[in-house]
Amino acid sequence: MVRKTKAEAEQTRQQIIDAARKVFLELGVGRASLERVAQVAGVTRGAVYWHFENKAALFYAMREESAHVFDELEQDLVSDRLANPLDAVEESLLGFFKVLETHPKVREVFEIMALRCEYVDEFAPILYEVNKPCIDFLARLCKVYGWAAERGYLRAGLDPEAMAYDTLSFATGLFNNWMIDDEADDVRRRAHAMIRSHVALRRA
Incomplete structure (x- = not known):
């Protein structure tokens, strides 16, 4: 597997944050899952967990x-x-x-x-x-x-x-x-x- 560049990794991270905002807005934070965020972001579930430890960490990044x-x-x-x-x-x-x-x-x-x-x-x-x-x-x-x-x-x-x-x-x-x-x-x-x-x- 080819290692992603820093720019590519940052782009993926941004895709996940943008997807989380859409999913949280649509479903509410409590009902939203990281699996759904991954689907909307067009990445794997593993990619989400590589960038964010859990849903709370993703929420905090979106807020920041x-x-x-x-x-x-x-x-x-x-x-x-x-x-x-x-x-x-x-x-x-x-x-x-x-x-x-x-x-x-x-x-x-x-x-x-x-x-x-x-x-x-x-x-x-x-x-x-x-x-x-x-x-x-x-x-x-x-x-x-x-x-x-x-x-x-x-x-x-x-x-x-x-x-x-x-x-x-x-x-x-x-x-x-x-x-x-x-x-x-x-x-x-x-x-x-x-x-x-x-x-x-x-x-x-």
Whole structure:
């Protein structure tokens, strides 16, 4: 048997990840099998196990691939590019939903994580990793709202930490409603206006 080159091995790995996304979306993670993923990927079951120890490892790889799309948004939130930190909060929220609108594969991964997976058994440890971006986002929000208060951009009487928790709750609630909505309904059409209104209520 001819040994695959590194490029060929990476291509096979990518085929498996893409196939897993399709199968998880169609069947749900619990009902999906690695055998089915192999069929859709056009590879052997052994090829899947060569790249991924189990279904949880494959799920994690799929999730990590999409997470990188948001790296720039995360850095922009705590950068000094914008004079008003609240503008950074607004841009970050708008940017997140813009990615969901314009990157179908990323949207599918988030749909799988939010609606197609039960975090039990081998997937129980993954729940922390799935929620970690929210924890990190909260920490950044606390920092940015603190800066806004220090510089006089946050409305008087508002507590920066409370506002950070409030924005996280708003964003996760909007995300959940956005995911179960469809393109013809109000939530997706109104999302950008809702974000701007949310931030506007915090401005001095």
